Amino acid sequence: MNDAAVRVGVDLGGTGSRAIAVVGDEVVAAVDVPTAELGAGPEAERVERLARLIEDVVPAGAGLAAVGIGASGPVDVEAGVIHNGATLPWFTGFPVVDQLRGRLQVPVGIDNDAVAAAFGEHGSGAGARSDRLLMVTLGTGVGVAMLVDGRPVRGADGAHPEGGHIPISSDPERCYCGLTGCFEPAASRSGLQQRLSEAMGGAAPGRGLIADAMERAPEDERVSAVFRDYAVAVGRGLAALHTLWQPRVTVIGGSAAICLPLIHDDVLRALDRSEDYRVDVDVRAATLGDNAGAIGAAVAIANAAS
Numbered sequence: 001m002n003d004a005a006v007r008v009g010v011d012l013g014g015t016g017s018r019a020i021a022v023v024g025d026e027v028v029a030a031v032d033v034p035t036a037e038l039g040a041g042p043e044a045e046r047v048e049r050l051a052r053l054i055e056d057v058v059p060a061g062a063g064l065a066a067v068g069i070g071a072s073g074p075v076d077v078e079a080g081v082i083h084n085g086a087t088l089p090w091f092t093g094f095p096v097v098d099q100l101r102g103r104l105q106v107p108v109g110i111d112n113d114a115v116a117a118a119f120g121e122h123g124s125g126a127g128a129r130s131d132r133l134l135m136v137t138l139g140t141g142v143g144v145a146m147l148v149d150g151r152p153v154r155g156a157d158g159a160h161p162e163g164g165h166i167p168i169s170s171d172p173e174r175c176y177c178g179l180t181g182c183f184e185p186a187a188s189r190s191g192l193q194q195r196l197s198e199a200m201g202g203a204a205p206g207r208g209l210i211a212d213a214m215e216r217a218p219e220d221e222r223v224s225a226v227f228r229d230y231a232v233a234v235g236r237g238l239a240a241l242h243t244l245w246q247p248r249v250t251v252i253g254g255s256a257a258i259c260l261p262l263i264h265d266d267v268l269r270a271l272d273r274s275e276d277y278r279v280d281v282d283v284r285a286a287t288l289g290d291n292a293g294a295i296g297a298a299v300a301i302a303n304a305a306s
Helices: 043-057 096-104 113-124 183-187 189-199 209-219 221-245 255-271 289-305
Strands: 005-012 016-023 026-034 063-071 108-112 132-138 142-148 249-253 282-285
Touching: 005 043, 005 113, 005 289, 016 043, 016 289, 026 043, 026 289, 043 063, 043 096, 063 096, 063 113, 063 289, 096 108, 108 113, 108 289, 113 132, 113 142, 113 249, 113 289, 132 221, 132 255, 142 183, 142 221, 183 189, 183 221, 189 209, 189 221, 189 255, 209 221, 209 255, 221 249, 221 255, 249 255, 255 282
Parallel strands: 005 063, 063 108, 132 249, 249 282
Antiparallel strands: 005 016, 016 026, 132 142
8 A cells, every 4th residue: 555646535415424545446445424523613623624534544655646525515616615504514605625625735626426426336336337327316315416428417507406406296395495395305315214203103213214114114004105105206306307317327326225125116106107208217226335425526526636
């Protein structure tokens, strides 16, 4: 490892964050931390804590070559500024990329976390080399990214389209984005955990709840119904995205993807439509797991910043 050039990818999420170190195409180290811990204190302390996380994941004797960050919510890629006061308030509204670049003295790049995950799965995961790849991450929120020939689809102003905030239902509850009936509240891991907790008599909505509920579902109709409704919500969101973007492959990742084996058939039923309107898409589970965003950030975003 001596003198090896290491790229670090950071998946900066609303609940947890992960930093990984990559040499070539190999992940050589990883560190996880609750994002709120990184975000404690004044702005300068937050940046310093993030810089130390990056430095700590670099193996002894190796040199840091570049850093890529995938951040949840709207991101101004050119300015290096996150605009996500709802789920990532600690790193929102200031030039975090410029400050990290100055502190670490290496190139630093940033993009939306779903774009980072798409880069990861496109490079070495379930969407490997697909010319039209849709990435959907089901986590604290819902992240959506579309790659065409390996390049992310952007808006006219270069902004990332927030596909997790398309309306899919008549739910009157207003999302923090301002719309009602959003894909994100219906299909996020946090929303699923809340509904499962209610169906299971107030079970703690921790990371293990979905796995516990999957075991219970065959014998508990209330829990089973939550998963069926969740599959419909995921399917409706995918149907809209498939219609608009016409992907060849859709990869579903994020921490709620653990339940895909249980809901897969119901999701496909929600996607079924008449022959003339059918969009033939290969729907796959992510293969890089929770590393997808950090790997994509290290390999693609850090490379682009170099």
